[in-house]
Amino acid sequence: MKIIGSYVSPYVRKVLACMALKKLVFEIDPITPFFGNDDFERLSPLRRIPVLIDDDLTLCDSSVICAYLDEAYPGPPLLPEDPKDRARARWLEEYADTRLGDVFIWGLFYQKFVHQAVWGKPGDAARIEQTLAVDAPAALDYLEGYLPEQGWLFGAFGLADISVATYFRNAFYAGFTIDEERWPRTAGFVARALDHDAFARFLPFEQTQMRTDPKGRRQALLAAGAPLTSETLGLREPRKGIMRL
Numbered sequence: 008m009k010i011i012g013s014y015v016s017p018y019v020r021k022v023l024a025c026m027a028l029k030k031l032v033f034e035i036d037p038i039t040p041f042f043g044n045d046d047f048e049r050l051s052p053l054r055r056i057p058v059l060i061d062d063d064l065t066l067c068d069s070s071v072i073c074a075y076l077d078e079a080y081p082g083p084p085l086l087p088e089d090p091k092d093r094a095r096a097r098w099l100e101e102y103a104d105t106r107l108g109d110v111f112i113w114g115l116f117y118q119k120f121v122h123q124a125v126w127g128k129p130g131d132a133a134r135i136e137q138t139l140a141v142d143a144p145a146a147l148d149y150l151e152g153y154l155p156e157q158g159w160l161f162g163a164f165g166l167a168d169i170s171v172a173t174y175f176r177n178a179f180y181a182g183f184t185i186d187e188e189r190w191p192r193t194a195g196f197v198a199r200a201l202d203h204d205a206f207a208r209f210l211p212f213e214q215t216q217m218r219t220d221p222k223g224r225r226q227a228l229l230a231a232g233a234p235l236t237s238e239t240l241g242l243r244e245p246r247k248g249i250m251r252l
């Protein structure tokens with residue numbers, strides 16, 4: 008199996024954590040979506056990561072990919088068994104991918120980090136302010152009512168836990184901290200989840216990816232032991248995405 012997408016993307020991290028739970032072996036082309044070439048665009052018409060290639064199947068979208076992995080491969084199920092809990096888990100996945108993605112990735116990580124790194128210009132300061140003052144606290148208020156004080160959302164560690172936690176790694180990269188007095192459950196849950204081996208095992212590759220520039224990145228990742236594909240769909244210059252930019 009092949010994954011296309013950077014270790015630092017929360018959506019890629021979500022898929023990799025699910026693959027780790029299922030003990031699936033894969034190769035990865037860890038490109039940032041803005042640097043994808045024409046072949047990348049043929050595989051991912053929205054120019055987004057992650058993409059999964061499994062033999063003759065090419066899939067986009069982390070939720071579609073995780074659902075496929077759960078149905079096609081043995082190992083621990085990613086969703087709980089009870090239909091109501093399954094529905095709750097799917098809702099949390101959707102809430103995380105849509106709202107936490109918007110707040111912490113587009114409102115914060117992208118503005119504070121990616122914008123400068125990819126386009127050479129600072130991000131939108133007003134959007135960062137709105138995120139920190141209004142959007143992030145509202146999201147944390149919502150999560151605080153949902154997340155467990157101990158353990159995981161639905162018994163075993165699974166897709167819902169992964170989906171919520173993954174956005175916070177990027178939020179932390181962008182300097183965000185969770186106020187433990189105001190949101191104790193969320194702070195505890197996120198720390199526990201990001202510590203889980205399904206996330207922790209990829210951290211060295213994330214850190215390597217973050218501290219190297221695109222030119223030396225593949226070499227550095229190979230040296231760190233990342234299972235890279237032999238070919239890359241990456242370009243040297245970025246292209247505008249089609250969804251938002």
Ligand SMILES: N[C@@H](CCC(=O)N[C@@H](CS)C(=O)NCC(=O)O)C(=O)O
Nearest residue numbers: 016018040055056068069070248250
């Ligand atoms: N719904 C998609 C969202 C994926 C997504 O937005 N990925 C970001 C990277 S973190 C991306 O590729 N952005 C490029 C763009 O939107 O132009 C999923 O769950 O996979």
